[in-house]
Amino acid sequence: MTELTDFEGAVLAQIGHGGPITAYAVAKRTAASTSEFWSGSAGAVYPLIQRLAARQLLVSTEAQDGKRARTDYVLSAEGRKALKAWLLDAHRASDLGFDPLRTRLVHMDQCSASERKRFMHQVAALLEKAAGTPAPTDDPRLLALHETLTRARLEWFKAFERVHSAMDEPAHRRLAAR
Amino acid sequence: MTELTDFEGAVLAQIGHGGPITAYAVAKRTAASTSEFWSGSAGAVYPLIQRLAARQLLVSTEAQDGKRARTDYVLSAEGRKALKAWLLDAHRASDLGFDPLRTRLVHMDQCSASERKRFMHQVAALLEKAAGTPAPTDDPRLLALHETLTRARLEWFKAFERVHSAMDEPAHRRLAAR
DNA sequence: GGCGGCATGTAAATGGTTACATGATTAC
DNA sequence: GTAATCATGTAACCATTTACATGCCGCC
Numbered sequence: 001m002t003e004l005t006d007f008e009g010a011v012l013a014q015i016g017h018g019g020p021i022t023a024y025a026v027a028k029r030t031a032a033s034t035s036e037f038w039s040g041s042a043g044a045v046y047p048l049i050q051r052l053a054a055r056q057l058l059v060s061t062e063a064q065d066g067k068r069a070r071t072d073y074v075l076s077a078e079g080r081k082a083l084k085a086w087l088l089d090a091h092r093a094s095d096l097g098f099d100p101l102r103t104r105l106v107h108m109d110q111c112s113a114s115e116r117k118r119f120m121h122q123v124a125a126l127l128e129k130a131a132g133t134p135a136p137t138d139d140p141r142l143l144a145l146h147e148t149l150t151r152a153r154l155e156w157f158k159a160f161e162r163v164h165s166a167m168d169e170p171a172h173r174r175l176a177a178r
Numbered sequence: 179m180t181e182l183t184d185f186e187g188a189v190l191a192q193i194g195h196g197g198p199i200t201a202y203a204v205a206k207r208t209a210a211s212t213s214e215f216w217s218g219s220a221g222a223v224y225p226l227i228q229r230l231a232a233r234q235l236l237v238s239t240e241a242q243d244g245k246r247a248r249t250d251y252v253l254s255a256e257g258r259k260a261l262k263a264w265l266l267d268a269h270r271a272s273d274l275g276f277d278p279l280r281t282r283l284v285h286m287d288q289c290s291a292s293e294r295k296r297f298m299h300q301v302a303a304l305l306e307k308a309a310g311t312p313a314p315t316d317d318p319r320l321l322a323l324h325e326t327l328t329r330a331r332l333e334w335f336k337a338f339e340r341v342h343s344a345m346d347e348p349a350h351r352r353l354a355a356r
Numbered sequence: 357g358g359c360g361g362c363a364t365g366t367a368a369a370t371g372g373t374t375a376c377a378t379g380a381t382t383a384c
Numbered sequence: 385g386t387a388a389t390c391a392t393g394t395a396a397c398c399a400t401t402t403a404c405a406t407g408c409c410g411c412c
Contacts, residue, residue: 005399006276006278006281007399007400009281009282010281010285013284013285013288014285016285016288017285017287017288022363022364023363023364023365024362024363024364024365034274035273035274035275035276036273036274037273037274037275037276038276038400039400039401039402041400041401041402042363042364042365042366043365043366043367043400043401043402043403044399044400044401046364046365046366047365047366047399047400048399048400065363065408065409066408066409067407067408067409068362068363068364068407068408068409069364070363070364071364083288084288084289084293086282087282087285087286087288087289087297088289088293088296088297090297090300090301090304091304092278093278093279093282093297093301094278094279094301094304094305094308095213095214095215095278096212096213096214096215096277096327096331097213097215097275097276097277097278097279098184098213098215098216098275098276099274099275099277100184100270100271100272100273100275101271101272101275102323102327103184103187103188104187104264104265104271105323106191106320106323107188107191107192107194107195107265108265108319109195109319110191110194110195110261110262110265111262111265111266115262115266118266119265119266119268119271122268123268123271123272126268126269126272127272130272140345141286141287141341141342141345142284144338144341144342144345145280145283145284145338145341145342148334148337148338148341149274149280149334149338152330152331152333152334152337153274153330153334155330155333156326156327156330156331159326159330160322160323160326160327163319163322163323163326164319164322164323167318167319167322183370183371185371185372200391200392201391201392201393202390202391202392202393216372217372217373217374219372219373219374220391220392220393220394221372221373221374221375221393221394221395222371222372222373224392224393224394225371225372225393225394226371226372229371243380243391244380244381245379245380245381246379246380246381246390246391246392247391247392248391248392249392357412358411358412359410359411359412360409360410360411361408361409361410362407362408362409362410363406363407363408363409364405364406364407364408365404365405365406365407366403366404366405366406367402367403367404367405368401368402368403368404369400369401369402369403370399370400370401370402371398371399371400371401372397372398372399372400373396373397373398373399374395374396374397374398375394375395375396375397376393376394376395376396377392377393377394377395378391378392378393378394379390379391379392380389380390380391380392381388381389381390381391382387382388382389382390383386383387383388383389384385384386384387384388
């Protein structure tokens with residue numbers, strides 16, 4: 001069996017936690033998550049869940065809601081095993097992944113000081129806002145995760161800003177400022 | 179003109195900084211970056227650069243290295259404009275993006291305490307290692323960015339660990355520990 | 357009883373990955 | 385002089401996105 005992709009793992013984990021659950025509900029929750037990295041579109045989620053079911057990681061049960069057919073999914077034993085292998089993969093977990101902010105900050109030297117200043121201001125405001133907004137959940141663990149994450153992100157950004165702008169100052173100003 | 183993807187932006191930025199440069203060099207630098215999110219494979223980079231050139235964001239010049247043909251690229255004026263629009267997009271920049279660690283931590287309740295403990299240990303070790311390894315560059319700004327980032331990531335992880343394990347303790351132990 | 361939006365999908369386009377191909381160059 | 389590796393790609397595959405299709409439900 002080939003390894004789960006990260007999206008497959010995330011969906012499997014959602015089903016493992018919330019199941020029995022429909023593909024529609026998985027899509028909606030994904031779409032509502034704090035990151036915009038996965039859109040949670042039907043076009044992604046329905047085929048993905050069908051693939052997982054074909055691999056026997058999910059078992060489906062047909063149900064009827066009045067006149068509308070519905071398919072509910074839960075993890076199979078195999079599915080739970082695959083989920084754990086994905087979840088507990090420390091090497092994959094500790095990669096940096098993709099951060100649109102980091103990706104841009106690396107190249108900040110390619111714009112003028114005023115452009116940079118304006119950008120840093122805007123970003124700081126958006127990060128502050130994110131840090132002030134609780135996660136869309138009532139699970140205290142997820143709230144804590146989101147809070148520590150957004151706060152750490154903001155602190156990191158500020159630390160970088162300090163270092164970066166310190167480097168902008170010519171040496172004599174840096175000395176004079178002591 | 180449609181918006182640049184993040185990978186297109188990152189490649190444009192590399193060319194803007196290092197140009198004139200070949201597709202091969204861009205691919206190699208991408209492959210050597212600290213994140214494994216983009217593989218930097220020829221199959222991704224060559225077509226991407228061809229697309230950017232077709233959109234007139236790059237200008238190419240043919241050169242000869244002994245017997246081997248080579249194509250060098252630099253930004254056009256349009257290309258620099260597009261790069262800045264991508265680079266200074268504060269809204270896209272402040273999204274969380276994709277973090278394989280965050281994606282997993284959200285679901286840590288789905289494994290046993292011992293599995294979780296082992297995982298957290300392994301991850302902590304890997305993050306410590308990353309924080310102790312300087313970025314593969316000699317640009318002091320990038321070094322600083324990488325250092326603040328890896329340190330912040332480690333601090334965030336530890337903060338989460340503290341909160342999470344505090345929640346594991348039954349109330350009387352939490353009180354007794356005062 | 358018609359209309360907005362809910363629930364369930366499918367189709368085409370896009371963009372990245374792995375794997376392969378091919379000729380030039382370097383190391384031994 | 386031949387094996388490894390560099391440099392330049394192309395091809396087949398795969399996952400995700402946007403856009404579309406369709407029938408059901410609740411509401412006015």
